[in-house]
Amino acid sequence: MSQKPSLIRTITDFRRLYRQLRSGDVIIGVLALRPGEEIKVLDLAERGVAFFPPVLAQLLGRSKVAQAEVLGEYMVPGSFVAYGLADLAGKLPEFKAREAVVAKRDRAHLGLGVSLWPSLETLYSLAGLQGLTYPLVVQPFVPGARDLRVVALADYVEAYERVNPHSFRKNLFQGGSSQPAALTPEQQNFCREVMDRGRFPYAILDLLLDPRGGRPYLSEISFKGGLTGARLSQAEFHRRVAALEEDYIQQWETSSKTRP
Numbered sequence: 001m002s003q004k005p006s007l008i009r010t011i012t013d014f015r016r017l018y019r020q021l022r023s024g025d026v027i028i029g030v031l032a033l034r035p036g037e038e039i040k041v042l043d044l045a046e047r048g049v050a051f052f053p054p055v056l057a058q059l060l061g062r063s064k065v066a067q068a069e070v071l072g073e074y075m076v077p078g079s080f081v082a083y084g085l086a087d088l089a090g091k092l093p094e095f096k097a098r099e100a101v102v103a104k105r106d107r108a109h110l111g112l113g114v115s116l117w118p119s120l121e122t123l124y125s126l127a128g129l130q131g132l133t134y135p136l137v138v139q140p141f142v143p144g145a146r147d148l149r150v151v152a153l154a155d156y157v158e159a160y161e162r163v164n165p166h167s168f169r170k171n172l173f174q175g176g177s178s179q180p181a182a183l184t185p186e187q188q189n190f191c192r193e194v195m196d197r198g199r200f201p202y203a204i205l206d207l208l209l210d211p212r213g214g215r216p217y218l219s220e221i222s223f224k225g226g227l228t229g230a231r232l233s234q235a236e237f238h239r240r241v242a243a244l245e246e247d248y249i250q251q252w253e254t255s256s257k258t259r260p
Contacts, residue, residue, distance in 0.1 A: 003022075005024040005025050005026070005252075006020075006021060006025040006026075007025070007026055007028065007249065007252075008021070008025065008026070008027040008028065009027075009028050009029060010029075011031055011032050011033075014027060014031060014040075018040055018044070021044055021047065021049050022047055022048065022049070023047060023048025023049065024048065024049075024050075025049045025050070026049070026050040026051070026052065026248075026249070026252050027044070027049060027050070027051050027052075028052050028245050028248065028249060029052075029245065030053060030058060030061065030223045030224075031058060033062070038059060038062075041055055041058065041059070042055070050252065052201070052244075052245060052248040052249075053199070053200065053201050053202075053223065054199040054201075056070075056198060056199045057198050057199045057200045057201070057203075057223075060198045060200075060221065061200075061221065061222050061223045062107065063106055063107060064104050064105075064106050064107065064108075064137050064220060065081050065106045065135045065137060067137075067198075067218075067220065067221060068080070068081050068137045069081060070197075070198065071194060071197060071198055071218055071221070074190070074193075074194050074197070074217065074218040075139060075217055075218050075219070076139045076140050076142055076208065076217045077140070078094065078095070078139065078140045079137065079138070079139040079140070080137075080138055080139075081135050081136070081137055081138075082134060082135060082136045082137075082138055083134055083135045084134055085124070085127050085128060088120065088123065088124040088127055088138070089124060091120060091138070092120055092121060092124060095119065095120040095121075095140070096119075099119060099120070099140060099141075100116060100117060100118055100119065100140070100141035100143075101116075101117050101119065101120050101123060101138055101139065101140055101141055102114060102115070102116055102117075102138070102139050102140075102141050103115050103117060103123060103136050103137070103138050104136065104137040104138075104139070105133055105136060106135055106136070106137070116141060120138070123138070142208055142210060142211075142217070143211070144211035145208040145209060145210060145211060145217075146161055146208070146209040146211070146214075147161065147162045147163075147206065147207070147208060147209075147219070148160070148161050148162070148181055148183075148187075148206070148207045148208075148209060148216075149161075149162060149204065149205070149206055149207075149225070149229065149230070150183065150191050150203075150204070150205040150206075150207060151204055151227065151230055151232055151237070152191055152192075152195065152202060152203050152204075152205065153202040153237070153240045153241065153244065154202070154240070154244060156232070156240065157183065157188055157191070158180075158230060158231055158232060159180075159181045159182070159183045159187075160179060160180050160181050160229035160230055161179050161180075161181040161229075162229065163179065179229070180229075180231070184214070186216075187207070187209075187214075187216050190207075190216045191203075191205050191207070191216075194218055194221060195221075198221060200221065200223075201244055201248075202223070202240075202241060202244060203221050203222065203223065204221070204222050204223070204224065204225040204227075205218065205220070205221045206218075206219040206220045206221070207219060
């Protein structure tokens with residue numbers, strides 16, 4: 001007699017049943033993985049275990065570096081990942097001597113790992129004198145860019161602009177303020193394209209809008225974040241996420257009953 005497929009909802013059950021899970025089982029929710037546990041997710045995906053959100057989105061949501069590698073085509077042109085000093089050196093010819101750059105430390109939040117440098121040469125010179133925390137995402141600085149946070153769940157989309165006249169960091173935690181913002185159809189399509197590429201069924205996206213025409217660039221994408229400036233409350237956000245999860249479970253249960 002075949003074993004009934006397993007439905008996993010917690011990180012505790014994920015760890016407890018990891019070795020027993022098999023094709024047809026499903027794991028629901030964003031996993032609070034410890035560093036190094038990503039291999040378990042890849043292993044289970046290879047075994048045929050299903051995930052919601054999908055594995056790619058879960059791994060991207062955890063890491064700025066992963067986002068820059070996979071979703072770099074949607075970011076400010078010239079963005080790259082530095083895994084060591086040689087990567088910074090290799091990019092020096094591409095950057096103008098006076099072109100400012102932003103460096104982002106992987107898995108740092110609230111703008112705490114973001115720094116602005118007058119040039120890549122300056123960052124490289126410092127890195128040559130003392131060790132930096134690698135890997136780093138390095139991007140050309142876009143002066144005057146608008147900073148939008150977009151909340152997208154199924155058909156629901158809203159955006160608000162983060163403003164900080166005293167700093168290039170627009171995070172509310174860093175002293176910024178917020179105001180509602182309207183998204184153009186092109187900007188909404190951009191968000192959906194990014195989400196489709198990363199397999200995000202829902203997301204909170206941070207966009208930079210180029211001051212020369214409003215072209216959007218992806219700054220970061222995640223499954224959770226501050227919603228202080230949004231019309232949607234955290235409670236309603238979680239309710240809508242739970243509804244998406246239940247829809248997926250219903251589809252999984254229907255398909256599991258039709259399997260031979």
